[in-house]
Amino acid sequence: MSSSQNLVKELTCVRCPLGCKVRIEYTEELEVIDVAGNKCPRGREYAIQEISDPHRILVTSVKVKNGKYPLASIKTTEAIPLRLFDEAMRIIEKLEIEAPVKMGDIIIENFLDTGANLIVTRSIERL
Numbered sequence: 001m002s003s004s005q006n007l008v009k010e011l012t013c014v015r016c017p018l019g020c021k022v023r024i025e026y027t028e029e030l031e032v033i034d035v036a037g038n039k040c041p042r043g044r045e046y047a048i049q050e051i052s053d054p055h056r057i058l059v060t061s062v063k064v065k066n067g068k069y070p071l072a073s074i075k076t077t078e079a080i081p082l083r084l085f086d087e088a089m090r091i092i093e094k095l096e097i098e099a100p101v102k103m104g105d106i107i108i109e110n111f112l113d114t115g116a117n118l119i120v121t122r123s124i125e126r127l
């Protein structure tokens with residue numbers, strides 16, 4: 001296949017604070033042609049994951065029962081696959097946690113079998 005038919009993505013690696021600019025060239029079938037700009041192998045892994053199964057930290061809020069505020073902000077402790085976000089939101093929309101909650105409290109361990117926990121990022125006192 002000629003390089004004109006290949007796809008190219010320019011990414012910023014988020015695996016460490018250095019934030020290398022990584023360029024990945026690949027085919028529509030996700031065959032990797034070239035990865036450049038990464039200072040270590042983790043950048044290559046990150047770029048390949050970004051074209052095949054991108055991950056993000058999910059940040060949202062959950063309903064709180066008997067709390068000073070009706071919602072608490074929550075997030076996953078690690079990036080989870082973007083393809084699971086719809087399913088994750090359907091689960092979170094049905095959840096209601098009981099106040100008080102403290103920042104860092106785990107709502108769901110190993111959320112959707114991703115290895116990440118769903119945690120509270122804002123403390124809410126009880127009414």
Ligand code: SF4
Nearest residue numbers: 013016019020040043
């Ligand atoms: S490629 Fe390696 S050195 Fe560069 S940001 Fe990613 S993890 Fe850090």
